[in-house]
Amino acid sequence: MLEENHNYVTVVTVTYGNRVHLLEQVVDSCYVEGVDRIIIVANGVTDDVVTVLDKLVGKSRVPVRLELLEENIGSAGGFSKGLRIFSDEVGEGCVWLLDDDNVPACGSLSELKAFGRKLAGLDGGSECSALLSYRPDRQMYAQAVLEGDESIVIGPVDGFLGFSIFDRLKYSKRHLDLSKFDGNGSVAVAPYGGLFLTCSSLNRVGLPDERFYLYVDDHEWTYRLRKLGKILLVGSSRVEDVEQSWNVHEENWNFVKRLSKAPAFRLYYSTRNRVYFELNFLVNSRVRYYLNVICVSMLFVAYSVLRPRLLTVWFSALKDGFEGNLGVSRMKLGD
Template sequence: MTTEHAEDPRTPAAAPRADGTAHDLRGGARMVAVIVTYNRERLVAECLDALAAQTRRPDAVIVIDNASTDGSGRVADEHPVGADVVHLHRNVGGAGGFCAGIARAVESHGADWVWVMDDDTIPAPTALAELEAAIGASPVRLSVLSSRAVWTDGRDHPMNRPRTRLGASAQELADAAATSPGARPIRTASYVSALLSGSDVRRLGLPRADYFIWSDDFEHTARLLREGRGIHVPASVVEHRTAAFGDAQASPGARFYYDVRNRIWALTRTRSFTLLERALYGGRTVVAWIRLLARTRDGDLVRSGAAGLRDALLRGPRPSPAVLAADPEAAGAVRALERRTGR
């Protein structure tokens, strides 16, 4: 076990906060929600309505307005949930927004747990309560919990299925089952309703802002779960109101660039995955890319993928504070946290 993950998952831990105080991670902890929005004023209003209707309301709500050009920021400012709204001056994508939002949650709001979601995520009234109940019921210390994401017709959304931990032991399976009906151990999770341990974020760092979109959650939750424990909690349900039902590769268009570049970054330029996982996830990804290109026969898609491959091989992600340089306060919070984690 590496030194950065040296905590025994069977030992409940206290989460250090910026002021030096600590909170028990098992229950009664400070839950802070983080939403990233860009030009979706109707959806962000519905997301905030859903947060206000939680049976266990978040202790604070942060909205990162990613330089929206519509009324998304104003809607968030005026919503009665009383969110802490950060208006960025430049659109840094979901990855940059979550990097800034998670940093603000742990640095400014003393979060013990950070509940992350997109602006098109609509949590059911008991979504957070079920996640908190699973923490309290778990016989082991948890690092990440994920909700069940469904589409508007109630089907499980293929974009947000967490990866089950490969080779989970009988004890790990039993530990997960003890937390909530149908719960299972996971290796990665989507940011469409994931609950992240603030303690682990403080030790292991933030998502990388330079990913812009896609695979930031894949890499970050894998980092938290390299040695930590995570569970999928089907009793915690959110609706992911995407325009269509399908996974990220259903119709990626020019965004295929980020799919290729970021997945290569995640699997080759980080320590978030074991060698076996790199081979397995990398192999599956390449097969999916080949099938996509064979199905679409789209020259623009080929060019986007080739550009992503080129840039992934030429350089790694820029430092997150540099990506957020247009917003010195956000960049400063990220820099302060990364200074302590050494990342």
């Protein structure tokens, strides 16, 4: 699936709020990297931000297609919209997904193109569905390659929120120096930011599931993509995160403590969507899974004893995840 033309590359990115100061760095780096076109989806931004975005588009040295959405439809809806525009209006070459704070390092796109061309000349080209640039703040992807276990990035079978009392993740057992990682290898899922795929791969996998709204939508979508062929991490192609993501992996039980301090909307959507994803794709034994849910929930209750409002959000998220009630929640979750 990587036999197509890699010379024409379109970047799709989604922004929200007032993050033009970050997006400007992305647009500038795209010019340096030789990107042919940029599609920016603005997720329900204010008129003042639209004015600044128009100025950014006007001075960009790369052709930009700006899509303004009246309301924020989340990362799932935003990237789905951008990918649909790419498929309908461009319909050729490759698409490189970047978050609005993802700045490609010098030469990162050339590395992807070269790797793709090399792979296309081998039998493995037809077995690969996408490439992935390496983001140093997401070291679990490099660790998955070095350990030779692509499932490290997704968590153990029957695990809850990626944790299992029966099977500790390998990346919590070994500490490797990943500062100079430049290897290549297969991973089970990927974030949006850094993903590089052809138009034909996109047409085969379809679009992200907009019902997820926020969080885990990238994993569900790329899990489907992985079923079509390998997702190969290219360590020599680097994308730097200007802002570190809130949910970058923490070892042991620290992730529960972080969840207990998260805003209600973040707690709800990340938990609900992960439960739905795990139940549909990663669970073989519901008994083991429920035991993991109970263990993590007990710890969450202990951490959240001074924030009883979060307990309501937590158990509502579990219930909706179990029952498959996706979409925008009717609960008052705040910003």
